[in-house]
Amino acid sequence: MGKLELFYLRVLNICFKFIAHSILTALFSKKKLTKEYVIQHLKNYLQSVFFLSINGTSFIGTFCVLRHILGHVNFLSASWLPGFISSVLAINAERPSRRSLLAIYVTNVASESLWNVLKERGYVKPIPKGEVLLFSLNSSKYNGRFRHHTCPHNGSCFFYTLKAGAVGWSKGYAFEVCFKLLFQFPRIIKNPLLIIQILSSKNAFGAAAFIGWFSAAFKGICCASRHISNRDKPVHGVYAGAFAALGMLFNSSPSLALYSFWKALETLYSKGVEAEVLPIIPGGIELLYSFSTAYLFHCAVWENFNLKPSYWRFLMDLTSGKIAGYNRILLDGYGLDSGRNQVWPDYDISKYFFDN
Known part of the structure; x- marks a missing residue:
């Protein structure tokens, strides 16, 4: 089997995990899994594969074309330019409804990698539990739009809050466990005892505590605020969201904090466009995706130690580990310490290799 066929098999496998995750999410959000829903997801799956x-x-192809045109490989043509061009081609092949989500996702990962680079250079210093503060600010902004009739729920506020916490805890635990079981399935087949480890993992209980606290705290504070003020105000959602976000202390996640930040910016921009205060940028989503993905390719080649670990694992999975085979020691001349923890490859320079 050729290298291209192997690559496509990896893509099919990764996209299958994505669609399985989408269906799993649909189950937890109580959506009905109809025949039409599954068929539509299969179509989306094939388009995502494409x-x-x-x-x-096209990243590899563009790299080769640029090398032939320029006659050499430089700082930009080694990764960023091929990454940008290939991303422009790719994002225009994806469904328009998914482009915004993809752009926010890669921008989130790219901004986390950029933060790691700045921290590595000594330009910034991390703030202890800064992700919790960021998430609280974003949560208060988002939940400031919360508005209902005064205490619309049935029964007492206490049991309403208690139920929200219990349901949130259950969903958080179940989602984290199912997600791990799905992605660890090949390893579970070889070692079934891994299931016990997943069920009792700290991450599973941390996710449960986070979602449980967030749900209970938000609804409880909103109820208390209605009782105190004797009416419902949007501002209740502001401080309820900020306080509820402290649940991240149970399950710290810089990625989630950054994602909420970019979603808040997206919401503000959309509101600005609706109010005709901000302009619509033609192709802005596609450009954002392309710039961010190009930066991730750049980090993967030049400073893979600053890349988000889960994204590095994704690239390793996609390339069957070949991306780790770069001889980054040759890039040390640019002063980015690219060859850190690298070993000089054992090159095959035999006559047989060059003849074949």
Whole structure:
């Protein structure tokens, strides 16, 4: 089997995990899994395979074309330019409804990687539990739009809050466990005892505590605020969201905090466009995706130690570990310490290799 066929098999496998995750999410959100819903997801799956395939294969192709045109490889043509061009081609092959989500996701990962780079250079210093503060600010902004009739629920506020916490805890635990079981399935087949480890993992209980606290605290504070003021105000959602976000202390997640930040910016921008205060940027989503993905390719080649670990694992999975085979020691001349923890490859320079 050729290298291209192997690459497509990896893409199919990764996209299958994505669609399984989408269906799992639908189950937890109580959506009905109709025949039409599953067929539509299969169509989306095939289009995502096409999108991801273009992004991966055209990166290598663009790298080779640029090398032939320029006659050499430089700082930009080694990763960023091929990454940008291939991403522009790929994102235009994806469904328009998914482009915004993809752009926010890669921008989130790219901004986390950029933060790691700035921290590595000594330009910034991390704030202890800064992700909790960021998430609280974003949560208060988002939940400031919360508005209902005064205490619309049935029964007492106490049991309403208690139920919200219990349901949130159950969903958080179940989602984290199912997610781990899905992605660890090949390892579970070899070692079934891994299931016990997943069920009792700290991450599972941390996710449960986070979602449980967030749900209970938000609804409880909103109820208390209605009782105190004797009416419902949007501002109740502001401080309820900020306080509820402290649940992240149970399950710290810089990625989630950054994601909420970018979603808040997206909401503000959309509101600005609706109010005709901000302009609509033609192709802005596609450009945001392309710039962010290009930066991630750049980090993967030049400073893979600053890349988000889960994204590095994704690239390793996609390339069957070949991306780790770069001889980054040759890039040390640019002063980015690219060859850190690298070993000089054992090159095959035999006559047989060059003849074949």
